[in-house]
Amino acid sequence: MRASPVTDRNGNQLLALDFIDESAVDIVHSEPVLPLSLVVVTYQGKVLMIFNRWRQEWELPGGMIEAGETPRQAAFRELLEETGVTVESLSFEARALFSLKNPDRLEYAAVYSAQLDALPELRINEEASAFLWWSPDAAGERNPGENMSALDAAIAVRVAG
Numbered sequence: 001m002r003a004s005p006v007t008d009r010n011g012n013q014l015l016a017l018d019f020i021d022e023s024a025v026d027i028v029h030s031e032p033v034l035p036l037s038l039v040v041v042t043y044q045g046k047v048l049m050i051f052n053r054w055r056q057e058w059e060l061p062g063g064m065i066e067a068g069e070t071p072r073q074a075a076f077r078e079l080l081e082e083t084g085v086t087v088e089s090l091s092f093e094a095r096a097l098f099s100l101k102n103p104d105r106l107e108y109a110a111v112y113s114a115q116l117d118a119l120p121e122l123r124i125n126e127e128a129s130a131f132l133w134w135s136p137d138a139a140g141e142r143n144p145g146e147n148m149s150a151l152d153a154a155i156a157v158r159v160a161g
Helices: 071-083 138-142 150-160
Strands: 013-018 033-043 046-052 057-059 062-064 091-100 105-116 128-134
Touching (some): 046 071, 046 150, 062 071
Parallel strands (some): 033 105
Antiparallel strands (some): 013 091, 033 046, 046 057, 046 128, 091 105
């Protein structure tokens, strides 16, 4: 999905969200690199956002892919580490293309989703100091609210909204 880029307060941009097959994702030969997995977790139409202690903003659970890990394995691990949530399965949704600053670079992220049938017990930890069940809609993409990652909000709206 090539739409108008979404820009955050630091000048980072979500350039594209490509709804491709997971088999097309190649972290070894990817250009630009694909070092990151994100997870859009939904419960009763709302998306789980974590408040990142370091960046001081609401964002999707996710993080860096470790050596020897697949994007899917990283998504499972990051979701557990950042929220305490364990899911049986994840659905691959898209590959996001970002233009990032400091330093300037292009990067991909693998985007997965999980739909929960019950409200989970969430665990505050070193990275996540709070949790929010956020209602994604088109208005949220245009104006995600104070301290909400505009890029993650746009991904949530496009995947779950």
